[in-house]
Amino acid sequence: MKIRSLSIEGAYEVTPQLHRDSRGTFLEWYRFDALAATVGHALDLAQANISTSARHVVRGVHFADVPPGQAKYITCVSGSVLDVVVDIRVGSPTYGAWEAVPLDDEDRRAVYLAEGLGHGFCALTENATVAYLCSSTYRPGHEHGIHPLDPELGIRWPAAALELSAKDEAAPTLAxxxxxxxxxxxxxCVEHSGGGHRAAGVGRA
Known part of the structure; x- marks a missing residue:
């Protein structure tokens, strides 16, 4: 398993080792010890979610109040998606930046996001299935969103015609x-996560 820091502090790409033979494939898609050694603390697993999406559906950009926030460990178990991390933390050196990571059922990569980061994805295939491990449970009234088509963010989604939920359509811009x-x-966010690890790069995907 290889874990690589993204350009946004607190976000990581995880690439598992795949073992393939005539029967199929085996992999460890999550290792708490490997992740903890990289990010500086264990992921407190409180909830696990699965979503399925039609092609060109966009979900997000979503985030939770900090504290406690909601760290996420995300992979695509069927089909493919373009996963997007957005830095919405006021005062961050990469505030307003985003980075995209393709997740699919071939490479089986995953993404880890620390508390306070925004998250969204676009389904690239029909019935794209995404699994999430979350550090806290869903709390109505403490979950928020940013409009995924906000021009200030300028996220380069992979399709012109996108399908959003009514809630995401009504979400505010970053400003x-x-x-x-x-x-x-x-x-x-840094205090809540115990300091975390500083990413070396700053920029937009």
Missing amino acids: QARAAGLLPRYDA
Whole structure:
């Protein structure tokens, strides 16, 4: 298993070792010890989710209040998606930046996001199935979203015609969410996660 820091602090790409033979494939898609050694603390597993999406459905950009926030470990178990991490932490050196990672049922990569980061994805195939491990349970009233087509973010989604939920269509822009006091603070996120690990690069995908 190889774990690589993304350009946004607190976000990592995980590439498992695949063992293939005539019967099929075996892999370890999550190892708590390997992840903890990289990010500095274990993922407190509180909830596991699965979503299925039609082609060109976009889910996100979603985030939770910090504390406690919701760290996520995400993989695509069937089909393929373009997974997007967005830094919405006010005061972060990469505030407003995003990075995209393709997840699919061939390479079996995963993405880890620390508390306070925004997350979304676009399904590239029909019935794309995404599995999430979450550090906290869903809390109504403490979960928020940023409009995935916000021009300020400028996320380069892989299709022109995208399908959004009514909730995501009505989500505020990054600027509107900041003005409303919805966004997490970078210092609070770092303190909550025990300092984390600083990414070396800054930039947009």
